[in-house]
Amino acid sequence: MTETYVSVASVHHGVGGDLAYELVERKGIGHPDTMCDAIAERASRYYAQYCVEHFGRVAHHWFDKVILFGGEARIDFGEGELTKPYTVLYAGKGAYRYADHTIPLEEILFKAAADTLAEVTTGFDPERHLTIRCEVVDHQGSGRGHSRYRPKAIDDLIEIGDTSLVSNDCNLLHGYYPLSTLEAMVHGTEQLINGAEFKAVNPDTGWDVKVFGSRRGDDYRMIVNMPFLARHIDSMETYLRRKAECQKQVSEFLSKAFGLVPDLLFNPTDRNKRPYLTALGSVADTGDVGVVGRGNRLNGLITPMRSMSIEAPAGKNPLDHTGKLYGVLAHQLAREISEAIGLPVDTHIFTSKEARLDQPDEVVVEAHGELDDDRRAIANGIVAKRLAAMGDVTRELVFDGITMW
Structure with missing residues (x-):
């Protein structure tokens, strides 16, 4: 070595901020791609924690090929209901057993998806709104023998902090x-909108927030896409009023936190009379697909x-x-x-x-x-x-x- x-x-x-021109984007925690990242990571954590609790060490695994297939919903002014559930597909590799002990992998994967989605939607019920497809395999790679994904002895498991570990890739x-200032503004704006304080004041807002920022010299511009929960919005007039109120709150946050307010465009799709309405707060409500990475x-x-x-x-x-x-x-x-x-x-x-x-x-x-x-x-x-x-x-x-x- x-x-x-x-x-x-x-x-x-x-x-960063020294550049003449800068572009930044953030997909919020209710975006299907971000949901998949969060689900995959929580699945790994829950699996590793289960192994440590029961065996003292961790079975090798990777669950980084998660795909979320969105559901279907009835959405109109005053109505938002999921009529077909989300489907989360897990593909990867992991151990289903250690020696004679069965690892409840599918239960762990369901709980990881259910817990994540409950945190980044409104009104999510995993029993009605979630199905899981598990395509995790325990197949062995070249030279791995039985031990990597079919562990039978304690030495087949990995001890956290083992100094003999080597890079697997x-x-x-x-x-x-x-x-940079622009990066902090973009990140902070999404965190504000999806934060507990904003949601307490604005419970009719959804979670699939996407923020874009650009800066040309000292000229800052931002686009914010922020959904509303359709069942709380009874008309286009209500939608436009609530959008203006939320935009004002974001402007006040940016002014206080950064000392400037960029040229701010909220929900540009409604320029064509298309209000951004969802059932649970994400475009995953109507079939959009998310993928890890x-x-x-x-x-x-x-x-x-x-x-x-x-x-x-x-x-x-x-x-x-x-x-x-x-x-x-x-x-x-x-x-x-x-x-x-x-x-x-x-x-x-x-x-x-x-x-x-x-x-x-x-x-x-x-x-x-x-x-x-x-x-x-x-x-x-x-x-x-x-x-x-x-x-x-x-x-x-x-x-x-x-x-x-």
Whole structure:
């Protein structure tokens, strides 16, 4: 095994808010793609927690190929009812048994989907509104024998924090910190609308919020798509009034939080007399489909002007899948180093298959500004400390949960 190449360099090219032109997007927690990310990750957490509780270790698994097929609904002014349930398809690999112990995989998968959807819709009843299709297999890969997905002995399971673990794939990961003003505005706006305080004041609003932001120099523009629950909206006049009231609340939030109000366009579809109405709060109510990995990147944003990983981390195993582990680590390193040295930071991690988890092939830290010896030493120290404690990332993923969408 070769040692990790670590580089801490000073760079001076434009980034984030320094760019002349910037575009940012966020798919809210009620968007079908975001739902799939959340379902997949919760399934992995529940499965890992079950294994730890019953066996003390975790069976290998990955549930990152989740597809949500939307239902069907009757929607009109004053009426919104789901008439055909959502279907969540799980495809991936996992163990159904450990020795003589049956792992209730399908029950775990149903609960993961039910718990997630109940949090990001209004009026969701899993008994009426959800069906599950499980296509998870326990087939063995080349050279794996029986142990990977058909574990029979304790050594066939994985202990969290095992220092002998190696990367199960070749991966390229990126992170950065801090967010630009536009990025923070886009992320914050969706979090506001889908937050508890806003929903308490505006219980007729849905969850499938999508926010776009653009900036040309100092000219900020935002588009917000925000559904309403049809049963609470009795007419087009009511819809337009409520939309204006919610838009005002968002403008006040942006003014208070960022000291500016962008040119704000709310629900552009209603320019053609098409109100954004839903039954439970998502376009999944009317057949739209979601897929893991098609939405936000790990920091909750889609940022084409930034270094951006294309990995879909949600649902991947949290033990040795470096597309997930190093994706989390890249953003955590960027934030920790940036706060420690007082400069914006980009991080890049590359690993080859079978490299030790604590020894990825390359870790590159780019600091946007001047680096002196003290700052360089601080950054190198943080990288070394975090690589030596990769088990901490796994523990946080399994027991605390890390939002990656």
